[in-house]
Amino acid sequence: MLTRSIEAWRTPVPVRVAWRAALLRDIAAAPHLPRQTIVRDTGVRRVWMLRPATALTAAALLLVAGLALGALLTRAPSDMVAVPNATPGLTTVRFLIVAPAARQVSLVGDFNRWDVNAHPMRRSHDGQSWLLELPLEAGRHTYAFVVDGDVVRDPAAPSVVDDDFGVPNSIIFVADGRT
Amino acid sequence: MSPVDAVPAFEGTTQYMSEEQVVNDAVLVRRVLEAGDGGGEHAAAFTQLVDRHAPACLRFATRMLGTREDAEDATQETLMRAYRALHTFDESTPFRTWLFSILVNRCRTAILRRTRRERWISNGDHFEHASATSSPASLELKVELGRALEALPSDLREAFLLKHVEQLEYEEMAAITGRGVSALKMRVRRACARLRRELAELNHER
Numbered sequence: 001m002l003t004r005s006i007e008a009w010r011t012p013v014p015v016r017v018a019w020r021a022a023l024l025r026d027i028a029a030a031p032h033l034p035r036q037t038i039v040r041d042t043g044v045r046r047v048w049m050l051r052p053a054t055a056l057t058a059a060a061l062l063l064v065a066g067l068a069l070g071a072l073l074t075r076a077p078s079d080m081v082a083v084p085n086a087t088p089g090l091t092t093v094r095f096l097i098v099a100p101a102a103r104q105v106s107l108v109g110d111f112n113r114w115d116v117n118a119h120p121m122r123r124s125h126d127g128q129s130w131l132l133e134l135p136l137e138a139g140r141h142t143y144a145f146v147v148d149g150d151v152v153r154d155p156a157a158p159s160v161v162d163d164d165f166g167v168p169n170s171i172i173f174v175a176d177g178r179t
Numbered sequence: 180m181s182p183v184d185a186v187p188a189f190e191g192t193t194q195y196m197s198e199e200q201v202v203n204d205a206v207l208v209r210r211v212l213e214a215g216d217g218g219g220e221h222a223a224a225f226t227q228l229v230d231r232h233a234p235a236c237l238r239f240a241t242r243m244l245g246t247r248e249d250a251e252d253a254t255q256e257t258l259m260r261a262y263r264a265l266h267t268f269d270e271s272t273p274f275r276t277w278l279f280s281i282l283v284n285r286c287r288t289a290i291l292r293r294t295r296r297e298r299w300i301s302n303g304d305h306f307e308h309a310s311a312t313s314s315p316a317s318l319e320l321k322v323e324l325g326r327a328l329e330a331l332p333s334d335l336r337e338a339f340l341l342k343h344v345e346q347l348e349y350e351e352m353a354a355i356t357g358r359g360v361s362a363l364k365m366r367v368r369r370a371c372a373r374l375r376r377e378l379a380e381l382n383h384e385r
Contacts, residue, residue, distance in 0.1 A: 001378045002371060005324050009344045013238045015230075019251050023229065026255070027262050028222050113267060116357045149357045151284065 090135035091174050095121070095143075097154065098129045102147045105130040109143030116146050136174045143170050204228065204274035211265055225265075229258055232275060235345060236282050242340050243286045245329060253289050257282040272354070279345075279355045283337065290333050327377040331370055338363050339370035 095107055105121040111134070112118035121130040130145075144151050154170035210224035236257060240250035260281050261268075268277055328336060341352045342363070349360045356363065 002375050006343050008324055009242055012234055013241045015233050023255050146357055
């Protein structure tokens with residue numbers, strides 16, 4: 001019975017013409033993709049094209065980001081600490097999340113291509129939290145925690161709207177050796 | 180031009196691909212990203228990716244979420260997000276794995292947001308299109324099968340669908356779901372055991 005049921009569940013679900021057309025219309029209307037030049041031997045280089053409208057938008061976003069960073073600095077979230085780092089140009093950031101019941105926690109973000117295996121976190125001595133210290137380049141980074149397979153944002157950090165993995169991502173600004 | 184692979188793209192139309200047209204996903208991704216801004220070239224390349232992967236995405240989402248409407252929403256969101264994040268795609272990973280990792284998370288989010296379980300199969304609509312020649316009796320059976328699937332907890336259903344409906348290997352499932360292989364095997368085993376019980380009860384009632 002289960003085998004026959006599986007065969008039934010494997011039956012293709014036809015793609016509706018109207019649905020497909022609407023999807024392709026949305027894609028055609030979507031903002032232009034960043035250009036990417038693929039270099040097979042040395043990896044991927046990104047070539048960004050900045051249009052005047054995009055530059056203006058970016059300037060406005062930077063202004064807002066600067067104001068937000070100022071607010072962040074006064075708040076000084078306790079679970080993100082800049083640790084003195086010997087590598088020039090990088091600031092080591094300590095990430096922490098309280099998850100005493102978790103069995104496995106990792107950090108994902110734009111700095112590790114959202115790879116769940118790249119940065120596993122270690123449990124704190126008291127067993128209540130999970131920690132990771134990671135050198136990051138100055139700038140804006142989005143990240144999230146993966147707690148036993150579930151993607152969760154940092155409850156103590158600002159979040160952003162673009163959520164590639166179904167939940168809002170957390171955001172961190174790293175600037176000049178301190179966050 | 181000889182048809183190498185028949186790809187049913189959408190209702191009423193069958194699309195054939197010649198040997199020259201059969202290119203791997205990574206090549207299509209590169210075409211999308213290397214095409215000029217605003218041209219139809221990148222949209223055409225991504226259209227091929229859509230037609231190649233949308234059916235599997237739609238099937239998984241339909242079995243996972245229960246209604247065509249929810250499945251189409253989740254699949255559309257997945258493909259849009261994949262398009263916007265295409266520049267982050269790593270060619271060392273199969274495109275399907277990457278795409279399904281987005282889809283699985285979209286389905287998980289949809290389930291979390293769902294407030295009414297009765298949105299699941301009300302009239303078996305997601306099975307109606309499966310076979311134009313289905314008899315009422317077989318349609319009713321398919322609705323019952325859907326209910327058996329619904330009875331599974333979402334984590335077991337997810338693992339079961341990836342393994343037995345999408346026929347993925349455990350390593351790929353692990354990459355998609357972020358779970359370990361052992362945990363996935365356990366979930367599939369538990370899902371099969373529960374489904375056998377549910378289906379045995381249904382069979383007994385009939």
